[in-house]
Amino acid sequence: MAQHDDGGTSTAAGSAVEKAVPFVPSAGTAVVTSDAIKNPGLPPHRERVTDLDPKKDRQAERRVYTLFYLSIVGSVFAVAAYIAFPITPGDTASVRLNTLMLGLGIALGMLGIGIGAIYWSKNLMRGDELTESRHLTRGSDATRARAAEIMHEGNVESGIGRRSLIRNSLIGALVATPLPAIVIFRDLAPAKDPVKLLKETMWAKGTRLTRDPTGTPIKASEVTLGSVFHVIPEGLNDKEDRLEEKAKAAVLLMRLKPEDLHVSKGRETWNYNGIVAYSKICTHVGCPVALYEQQTHHLLCPCHSSTFDVTNECEVIFGPAKRPLPQLPISVDSEGYLVAQSDFTEPVGPSFWERS
Amino acid sequence: MTVTTTRPAEAPAEVAPPVSRGSRFTGAAANYIDERTSISGLVKELGRKIFPDHWSFMLGEVALYSFITILLSGTFLTFFFQPSMAEVHYSGSYVPLKGIDMSAAYASSLDISFDIRGGLLFRQIHHWAALLFIASIGLHMLRVYFTGAFRKPREINWVIGFLLLILAMAEGFTGYSLPDDLLSGNGLRIIDGMLKGIPVVGTWISYLLFGGEFPSTDIVARLFTLHILLLPAILVAALGLHLLLMVVNKHTQFAGPGRTNDNVVGVPVLPIFAAKAGGFFFVVFGVIVLIASFFTINPIWNYGPYDPSPVSAGTQPDWYIGFADGALRLVPPGWEFVLWDHTWSFNIILVLAVVGIFLAVVAAYPFIEGWVTGDKREHHIADRPRNAPVRTAIGAAGVTFYAVLWAAASSDLIATHFKVTIEGVIHVLQALLFIGPVIAYFIAKRVCVGLQKKDREIALHGFESGRIVRLPGGEYVEVHEQLDDYERWRLVSYNDYKPLMIRPNAEGRITMSQRMRASMSRWFFEDRITPISQNEIESGEHH
Numbered sequence: 001m002a003q004h005d006d007g008g009t010s011t012a013a014g015s016a017v018e019k020a021v022p023f024v025p026s027a028g029t030a031v032v033t034s035d036a037i038k039n040p041g042l043p044p045h046r047e048r049v050t051d052l053d054p055k056k057d058r059q060a061e062r063r064v065y066t067l068f069y070l071s072i073v074g075s076v077f078a079v080a081a082y083i084a085f086p087i088t089p090g091d092t093a094s095v096r097l098n099t100l101m102l103g104l105g106i107a108l109g110m111l112g113i114g115i116g117a118i119y120w121s122k123n124l125m126r127g128d129e130l131t132e133s134r135h136l137t138r139g140s141d142a143t144r145a146r147a148a149e150i151m152h153e154g155n156v157e158s159g160i161g162r163r164s165l166i167r168n169s170l171i172g173a174l175v176a177t178p179l180p181a182i183v184i185f186r187d188l189a190p191a192k193d194p195v196k197l198l199k200e201t202m203w204a205k206g207t208r209l210t211r212d213p214t215g216t217p218i219k220a221s222e223v224t225l226g227s228v229f230h231v232i233p234e235g236l237n238d239k240e241d242r243l244e245e246k247a248k249a250a251v252l253l254m255r256l257k258p259e260d261l262h263v264s265k266g267r268e269t270w271n272y273n274g275i276v277a278y279s280k281i282c283t284h285v286g287c288p289v290a291l292y293e294q295q296t297h298h299l300l301c302p303c304h305s306s307t308f309d310v311t312n313e314c315e316v317i318f319g320p321a322k323r324p325l326p327q328l329p330i331s332v333d334s335e336g337y338l339v340a341q342s343d344f345t346e347p348v349g350p351s352f353w354e355r356s
Numbered sequence: 357m358t359v360t361t362t363r364p365a366e367a368p369a370e371v372a373p374p375v376s377r378g379s380r381f382t383g384a385a386a387n388y389i390d391e392r393t394s395i396s397g398l399v400k401e402l403g404r405k406i407f408p409d410h411w412s413f414m415l416g417e418v419a420l421y422s423f424i425t426i427l428l429s430g431t432f433l434t435f436f437f438q439p440s441m442a443e444v445h446y447s448g449s450y451v452p453l454k455g456i457d458m459s460a461a462y463a464s465s466l467d468i469s470f471d472i473r474g475g476l477l478f479r480q481i482h483h484w485a486a487l488l489f490i491a492s493i494g495l496h497m498l499r500v501y502f503t504g505a506f507r508k509p510r511e512i513n514w515v516i517g518f519l520l521l522i523l524a525m526a527e528g529f530t531g532y533s534l535p536d537d538l539l540s541g542n543g544l545r546i547i548d549g550m551l552k553g554i555p556v557v558g559t560w561i562s563y564l565l566f567g568g569e570f571p572s573t574d575i576v577a578r579l580f581t582l583h584i585l586l587l588p589a590i591l592v593a594a595l596g597l598h599l600l601l602m603v604v605n606k607h608t609q610f611a612g613p614g615r616t617n618d619n620v621v622g623v624p625v626l627p628i629f630a631a632k633a634g635g636f637f638f639v640v641f642g643v644i645v646l647i648a649s650f651f652t653i654n655p656i657w658n659y660g661p662y663d664p665s666p667v668s669a670g671t672q673p674d675w676y677i678g679f680a681d682g683a684l685r686l687v688p689p690g691w692e693f694v695l696w697d698h699t700w701s702f703n704i705i706l707v708l709a710v711v712g713i714f715l716a717v718v719a720a721y722p723f724i725e726g727w728v729t730g731d732k733r734e735h736h737i738a739d740r741p742r743n744a745p746v747r748t749a750i751g752a753a754g755v756t757f758y759a760v761l762w763a764a765a766s767s768d769l770i771a772t773h774f775k776v777t778i779e780g781v782i783h784v785l786q787a788l789l790f791i792g793p794v795i796a797y798f799i800a801k802r803v804c805v806g807l808q809k810k811d812r813e814i815a816l817h818g819f820e821s822g823r824i825v826r827l828p829g830g831e832y833v834e835v836h837e838q839l840d841d842y843e844r845w846r847l848v849s850y851n852d853y854k855p856l857m858i859r860p861n862a863e864g865r866i867t868m869s870q871r872m873r874a875s876m877s878r879w880f881f882e883d884r885i886t887p888i889s890q891n892e893i894e895s896g897e898h899h
Contacts (some may be wrong), residue, residue: 019388028730029877031852036887039849040841042614042621082473087451095470099477103649106477117635127627132406132620134606134736137509185564188574194563212665230665244569247545247664280665285684285704286570286666287542302669304685305768318779320684320703322692333688336843340788350549351692352559355699 006113023136035218045128059124067116074108081105115349130258165239195354199347201233201248203328209253209277217337218253223275228292229253231277233340249350250288251328253338259313267313270329272338277328278314282306284321299325323351384601399626407629408609408622412499417633418492421640422485423595429482430531430584436472437524438464439580441536441573450657458536458661461576465535480648486531487653488644490524490676497521501721503738505608508731511722513601516594518719523591525676530583532674536576539654539671541662544575546681553704571662608738611849617736643817676802682764683707685730686786697806714757728876729853731863742811743850745804746880752800753793760789801883808885811847815839815888848888 044290049056081101088094148294155161208217212230215237223229232249239245258274270276278299282289297310298317306319314325326348329341347355375383375879390396407413440460446453450470468475497517500506506514533540549568551562567574570780606620615621623629660666673681684707691702717724725747741748764785771778818836826832839847856877860866 025732025734026730029853029856029881030729030731030733031854031886033889035854035891037845037848037888037890037893040613040845043842061716087449087471087473089471090451092450092470093478098473099480100649102474103477103481103645106647107642107649110638111643114640114642115639117631118639121623121628121631121635125631126623129406129409129621130406130624131614132404132606134618134620134734137605137734151497173804188564189560189567194559194569197569213663231667241569243571243662243664247570250665252563276637282549285546285553287545287549288665290665290667291669302667302671302768304681305782316689318782319689320687320691322690322701322703345527350552351699351701351704352552352562353557353698354559356694356697 023138023141042129048123048127050123051127052335055126060119064116064120064124067112067119069112071109071112071116074105074110074112076105078102078105078109134219135345175264181303195352196354198248198349198352201343201348202236202239202245203249203251203340203343205340205342207335207340208333209251209330209340210234210236212250213237219336220272220332220338221336223253223255223338225255225257225274226294227255228294230280230290235310247286248281251277252280252289252296252299253277254292254310256311260297262312264313267327267329270327270341271333272331275330275338277330277338277340278308278310278325279328279348280325282321283316283323283325283348284319284350286350289325402603403626404624405603406606406620406622406624408607408620410610412503413607414636415492415496417636418640419489419496420599421637422489422492422644423591425485425641425644426482426489427588427740429478429485432478433468433475433482434584436464436468436475436536437461437580439534439577453660456661459576460535461536462656462661465537469657477645477648480651480653481644482531483653484648484651485644486528488519488640489677490528490892493521493524495516497718498513498751498755502741503608503610504735504747505738506722507735508726509605509734510601510608511726513598513605514722515719516598517603518715520591520594520598521821522715523587523594527583527587528674528676529592530579530587532677533579534576534583535654535656535664537656537662538659538662538666538668539656542569542667542671543673543677544571546684549709550684552699552706554708555698555700555705569701570666584596595669606736608736610738611740611846613735613845617734620736628740638665640707670772672725672766672769678765679758680711682761682767682785683711685767685782686761686789688786689827696748718754725880727896728856728873728880730856730873731851731853735851737849739850742804742807745801745808745883748804749797750800753797756792756796757789760785761790766790805883805885812885812888815844815847833848837869844893851882852886853877854884855881 050060051057078101081098081104085098085101086094087098138144145278160167209229210217210233212232215232215234217234218229218231229252231253232246233249233251236242236245236249240316253275255273257274258271261271261274261276263271278331280288280290282301282303284301284304284306289301289306289308291300291302292298292299292310299310300316301306301307301319301321304320306320306321307317308314308325309317313327316322316324326344328344328345330338331341333339370674386396389458393891411727435608438460442460443457444460444463446456446458446463446466448467450466453466465479468479470476500517529543533544548562548566551565552558554561562570565578567577567578609620609622612621623632659668666873684704687703687706691706693700693702739747741751756759764782767781767785768778770776771781818838821835821837823835824832825835856874858866858870858874861870
């Protein structure tokens with residue numbers, strides 16, 4: 001009773017068109033049984049109260065038109081609310097009231113129609129279900145045969161199959177036409193090589209460290225133990241490309257006890273009396289690493305929880321980032337203000353292919 | 357039909373009812389249009405088309421209607437929004453930001469929120485509708501998946517639907533970024549960082565997209581063009597195709613008495629389905645407006661204009677981006693290497709690969725299952741999820757996988773709310789990403805098989821009536837009541853598959869793909885519960 005098949009061999013594309021036998025698609029590994037339970041057919045229709053009781057019918061009708069009238073009331077109310085609840089500049093309460101009243105009016109206008117129409121269709125329109133038969137999605141054999149014939153005629157009359165030079169050169173031409181459309185997008189970005197830009201920041205020898213966002217310079221003496229400063233290079237705020245520069249040059253400044261700092265060889269002079277400056281841009285995907293935990297000296301990126309240890313030159317102790325935050329070598333100038341010794345010694349921010 | 361009323365001469369005079377002025381006008385109008393468009397053919401073809409009814413069929417409708425809501429509310433917003441990153445001095449009426457330098461995009465978003473009557477309402481309608489749009493697409497896809505409504509002839513429509521989901525998420529993200537506030541700017545920063553992590557081309561893709569170094573001054577205008585022109589155009593075209601194929605294939609229906617694979621039982625388009633669906637559009641729109649009037653969404657004025665330096669803790673993306681953001685968080689430390697003089701950011705490549713493969717499997721699933729079963733018949737009866745245990749279990753595993761990634765996007769909030777360490781949360785979620793789907797798979801499969809067994813039992817032996825009868829011999833039995841034919845039919849009508857038996861092909865060889873198909877088929881159909889046959893019912897009635 002079980003019919004078994006190991007694949008769709010009987011349904012090779014197009015084969016059914018030539019065959020005169022009716023199309024029977026493969027059932028695959030489905031079990032087709034002759035002993036299946038018979039479909040009992042549609043159950044008898046049950047009348048609704050509105051079908052049986054004229055009073056209920058009239059009641060339902062009243063409800064529907066009441067809802068539609070309510071919708072009109074809502075829409076008119078919305079228009080009235082637009083005028084009656086204006087926005088007073090600077091008063092957020094008036095904005096809230098305007099939003100609320102206008103919204104309530106529009107919502108009533110919508111819901112009145114919506115609920116009314118659904119109630120109407122469920123209670124007053126015809127209540128029994130209708131049946132429509134389905135047909136195979138594929139065209140009838142005659143239609144498919146005619147379609148194949150048309151394609152064949154098209155082929156013969158144009159000769160596209162036979163005249164291979166015409167066909168292939170046309171395909172080549174069609175492939176080539178979109179090329180300019182791709183090329184003309186080159187100027188989406190400036191001509192300059194991005195790699196060079198990504199490897200340098202505004203910091204240079206002698207650039208003062210200033211407060212973000214005011215731009216006032218910071219004296220070493222102001223940086224008390226345990227404090228943290230959000231820092232931008234001096235002159236950043238006057239720059240035309242302020243945000244682009246800031247996205248690379250933002251720095252965090254902290255002061256730790258010098259004995260808490262583990263300084264590696266070659267970086268002995270990069271801090272000033274325990275004051276250290278690190279890039280604020282996460283080495284994962286570039287969020288600002290803005291959360292400083294004073295007790296543990298950890299920096300936490302709020303985006304993906306990468307955690308950096310300031311006492312250990314900001315190496316990653318948790319999270320998806322790999323590289324430590326780059327350190328900005330600092331010292332003080334003759335007036336006691338903190339300055340950079342140079343630019344960062346490696347590219348800041350997220351990794352990129354050409355970084356190393 | 358209405359056309360004939362314009363020609364009363366053709367109808368026998370005594371039958372013709374008195375024609376009112378209204379219907380004379382409708383008739384004349386219909387005649388006018390039909391003589392120029394042949395629209396009567398369309399009405400004849402579609403006017404009484406039958407749509408089956410089930411609450412779960414509404415989910416796709418919710419998606420459609422929230423999209424219309426998005427189009428309408430978005431059009432209003434375009435009249436006031438300025439897609440420009442030119443720096444302006446804010447002089448609008450939101451006091452805390454007065455005098456601050458910001459982009460024209462952010463300033464105009466503030467104006468929409470604080471200076472234009474109904475502006476805030478429509479911003480919130482637009483945003484809530486977008487959230488609902490993607491949520492309802494997701495639920496609609498789950499409904500189609502778990503009921504097997506993607507099977508032949510609907511595989512192509514599944515792929516189009518998948519494309520619609522991707523487009524909807526792209527629309528969501530581009531729209532979210534337009535106000536150029538601090539939060540959305542950080543989202544763009546993450547996109548920039550991810551793009552840069554792509555080997556070979558990443559740096560240039562980011563450079564070209566942003567029009568220079570991040571953040572540059574072009575991105576809002578470019579996203580605006582994508583958001584209101586290119587993506588909606590593709591979306592509307594795909595949506596049209598999706599609906600057209602639904603009409604061509606006719607809607608699936610659940611198994612029930614009188615419902616077969618060869619018919620559709622339900623309500624006709626005119627008038628019932630039109631009234632219901634049309635009414636439902638207004639309900640969806642109305643509910644979104646109601647939510648938007650009461651609940652703030654995306655209060656951009658609290659975040660301030662975009663600046664690469666500040667960020668606040670506990671910020672979250674819109675819900676539908678969460679799974680990708682969570683995937684970024686779950687990568688273990690140190691997955692970045694320098695090889696052959698280049699930086700390989702596997703902490704990003706891995707995320708793109710995992711999310712990409714997950715989405716590819718979702719898109720390809722109908723073809724995988726079709727290959728395993730080899731079933732080339734058309735399927736118009738929606739499966740009850742229990743009757744396809746392995747499919748349901750795979751779906752449960754997929755949902756769990758997604759849910760873990762999604763939860764990971766809130767790992768910091770989970771840590772602060774439940775007073776646990778953030779490291780602990782991440783480690784648990786990392787483990788759950790692998791273990792969770794396996795557990796979900798086995799639980800779902802066991803539950804399905806258990807439910808199938810219960811159905812079988814009830815169909816064969818009826819249900820416990822709670823009536824205890826004492827037999828003449830003193831024995832007590834509980835009377836079981838048989839189901840009627842209609843109820844039983846719902847329990848017993850489903851497709852049954854056997855595992856594939858490997859057979860050599862025409863050349864006498866057993867191919868590798870055949871072996872693979874056989875093992876997949878065994879995996880799918882080993883633990884099958886066969887539907888009850890007529891014979892079993894009849895022999896069952898005797899005891």
